Amino acid sequence: MSHPTPSLSHFKRSDYQHIYEPAEDTFLFLDALEKEQGFLTDLNPTVCLEIGSGSGCVSTFLATLIGGSGTLFLTTDINPRANAATLSTAHHNHIPLDALRCDLLPSLRHTIDILLFNPPYVVTPSSEVGTHSIVASWAGGIDGREVIDRVLPLVDGALSKRSVFYMVVVNENRPEEIAERMRMCGFGMEVVLGRRAGNEGLKILKFARQA
């Protein structure tokens, strides 16, 4: 892919002990957004929100991809170091962006035009879910779905009329079951990209309101 990845040269190796270091899942997400560039530009989004922004790599990339001056970029993370890291990455790449420390997303009624989430999707014991540390980057609990399943019911209320939601999953998360849940809330699902990375079968899912 051709669009440049945001510069992350402001981070030190040791920063990645506390925030999620962009990895195969992150890069597949960037590739998927680049593939969707035409669609996303046509959407002419006003508000974009990323849940769990970590290093800030994904939102910063999207801002450089579709232009940073016509869209409000909001990010959340439960890990305070991720909020700070996201702001520094945006700043370092000359992108205006806001960061909010909260659980999942704030209550914005039908406001978000693009919603992004690379969730903690790894299957782990439930007891590992719910921390505010680096563990929150991957710990997904049963089927890796415990955090994902709290987001799904919020999507309909948060998204605007003309909007889209992208999410990273692995096969263990049972994407067909996620599709079924979202269909019940009036959303269609499509797989934008898939890739095998080590033992992870990664997919980028795209959800949009059904006509």
Place this chain on the structure above:
Amino acid sequence: MLQCHAKSCPQGQSYPLAIRNAELEQLDAEFNADFVTRLMPKLDWAVLRKTAFELGVAELPAEIPTEPTQADLQLIHKVALETRIKEADMVCNGCGHVYPIKDGVPNMLLQDHEI
């Protein structure tokens, strides 16, 4: 746009949060009239107006302009896109809970016993 979500918060009083002890930062953002026009209906005008007034940033018209002039748009641009709250306490009028803003990041998390 943020509201209190403490369990003990009285219904209907969790919004808007009052802003106290604010330290503001002026940003330089590219003015984009089309963007500001699209953003306007997504803002809570009354809250934006009250906050901008209390923080001494600007005096916005009482009603949201239906046919905004270039000057209106520029003022909204300044208030909504070029003013960042660096440090502040956001206080809930309903239950008194304080959500701090530190280094430009509002913290909406509650302690475990408040959830």
